Amino acid sequence: MSEAFKPVKKAFIAGVIFATLEAGCAEIWPQSLDPNPTRFAVVLSVVGTGLLLGLAAAVLSRFSARHAAGVAMAFWAVIWGPHQAKLVGWHRVGWAPAVVLGSTAILAPGLALVIGTMCGATGTIFRNTGGAAGIRPWSRAATQDRDLPNILMVTVSGIGDDQSLLEHGRWGSESSLSPIKGWTHFGTAIAGAPWTLPSMHGIMSSMPVTAHGGGQATPGGHTRRVSEAIPFPYVLQQGGYTSAAFVSSPFLSVEQGFADGFDQWHHGSQGQEPILLLAIYNEVLARALGSESELTSTTGARLSRAAVQFIHGHTLGPKFAWVQLSAGPSTKADLAKLLAATPSWVVAISADRGGGYGGGDLSDASLQVPLAIYRPNTQGGVVDRPVAVSDLGHTLLAAAGLAGHAPGQNLMTLRRKPIAVGGVFSQPNLFAARALSGGYIRRKPGLKGPGVHQSDHTVRLLQASGYLE
Numbered sequence: 001m002s003e004a005f006k007p008v009k010k011a012f013i014a015g016v017i018f019a020t021l022e023a024g025c026a027e028i029w030p031q032s033l034d035p036n037p038t039r040f041a042v043v044l045s046v047v048g049t050g051l052l053l054g055l056a057a058a059v060l061s062r063f064s065a066r067h068a069a070g071v072a073m074a075f076w077a078v079i080w081g082p083h084q085a086k087l088v089g090w091h092r093v094g095w096a097p098a099v100v101l102g103s104t105a106i107l108a109p110g111l112a113l114v115i116g117t118m119c120g121a122t123g124t125i126f127r128n129t130g131g132a133a134g135i136r137p138w139s140r141a142a143t144q145d146r147d148l149p150n151i152l153m154v155t156v157s158g159i160g161d162d163q164s165l166l167e168h169g170r171w172g173s174e175s176s177l178s179p180i181k182g183w184t185h186f187g188t189a190i191a192g193a194p195w196t197l198p199s200m201h202g203i204m205s206s207m208p209v210t211a212h213g214g215g216q217a218t219p220g221g222h223t224r225r226v227s228e229a230i231p232f233p234y235v236l237q238q239g240g241y242t243s244a245a246f247v248s249s250p251f252l253s254v255e256q257g258f259a260d261g262f263d264q265w266h267h268g269s270q271g272q273e274p275i276l277l278l279a280i281y282n283e284v285l286a287r288a289l290g291s292e293s294e295l296t297s298t299t300g301a302r303l304s305r306a307a308v309q310f311i312h313g314h315t316l317g318p319k320f321a322w323v324q325l326s327a328g329p330s331t332k333a334d335l336a337k338l339l340a341a342t343p344s345w346v347v348a349i350s351a352d353r354g355g356g357y358g359g360g361d362l363s364d365a366s367l368q369v370p371l372a373i374y375r376p377n378t379q380g381g382v383v384d385r386p387v388a389v390s391d392l393g394h395t396l397l398a399a400a401g402l403a404g405h406a407p408g409q410n411l412m413t414l415r416r417k418p419i420a421v422g423g424v425f426s427q428p429n430l431f432a433a434r435a436l437s438g439g440y441i442r443r444k445p446g447l448k449g450p451g452v453h454q455s456d457h458t459v460r461l462l463q464a465s466g467y468l469e
Helices: 005-029 038-058 068-088 096-107 110-123 195-207 231-237 278-291 299-312 331-340 388-399 456-465
Strands: 151-157 185-188 242-247 263-266 319-326 346-351 372-376 381-388 419-422 430-434 440-441
Touching: 005 038, 005 068, 005 110, 005 278, 005 346, 038 278, 068 278, 110 388, 110 419, 151 195, 151 331, 151 430, 185 319, 185 346, 195 388, 231 242, 231 319, 231 456, 242 299, 263 278, 299 319, 299 331, 319 346, 331 346, 331 419, 346 388, 372 388, 381 388, 381 419
Parallel strands: 151 319, 151 346, 185 381, 242 263, 242 319
Antiparallel strands: 185 372, 346 372, 419 430, 430 440
16 A cells, blocks of 8 residues: 555545444434434445545645644544534634644644544534423422323414414314314414513513513613513422423523423524534535525424424323424424324413514504414313413413412403503513503503523524524
């Protein structure tokens, strides 16, 4: 074998080992929100990585055959370093892998090859596994002697009063959402705010936006709810429930408190393409076509898949699952999968905001959203009177017999008070009350929660989504 070919062979073998470790670890320790690569894609990745590194070593061997293979790995580290850092969440790693490997290649080429090939496993080994990330109760009630229902809550961002999601008024015999099959539809459901953050704080706390204080603008971001606003999933946990959240919006972050009350926290951003060559291919293809990457466009499907796994999984007590999806072409299909997996569960489906983003006013056009609840073995129907979407949390607690003195009221009871709304993204001091007869009356701002510092990860997600410069 010629001296010039030896570094090519070393680099090829190093690339094959790197890609094999990468694929093997992804297979042994799969992440619930990651795409599932096919065997063909894995083989293509292994061979392709070896060929790319071999080609790089062939070029570099013209300058230094002794260091060519190690330097080829250093160049490869420029690509895999940020990728592995993204998988793990170490976003400040930067050029460190390439610098380390490049320096090692000069002093000890063999060690550089070993370090480089072993790095194929780092991303998967150090991944966030979706464990608990928020506050949980110290103790929970025993549930062995109580018949408590499993509960699923689905919220969808950005659909507004979209009748197609819940087939409003078109419930034929084939419809799985028909009132004759136990679904109660609310024709005039008013969200607490015209954008996701304050509206979801309202649903989680069962409080109007003037009382929970969350989602209001601060110089460094937005406020979270006040400490008195206990999220209803936390109350379910105290009652013996095992809870899991599957969310996609970058605003619904851990630091905002949305992970409080959940045993499992799965955010759509945790899902990454574990195979480096596939990640590169999909990113290049998306940029060339000017479209969303496959990873972004399939977030809802992967969240739904992970939620179904939780639904079918074993727990000691009853389950509560929250799935938050963004409106898109596959939303109805994702919802259908969830409903098929929960035939005997209490299910609530709503939107957290209207179709516009933040709106400049408070009106039915920006606040009215679809809302429906399924309760097994009960008669469904259509409710035309106005209801507050923020009462959804209280209603689900009532289904579990845990409402007690929780704020809000049951959606099945008659509302007698106007619905407090506010939290306009572009006008943070605009608040009002929606009269039951229609129309909005200007009100003074209420409580304002504490400001929070957004993590680097959340800032990156908001920037990628176009919410931040």
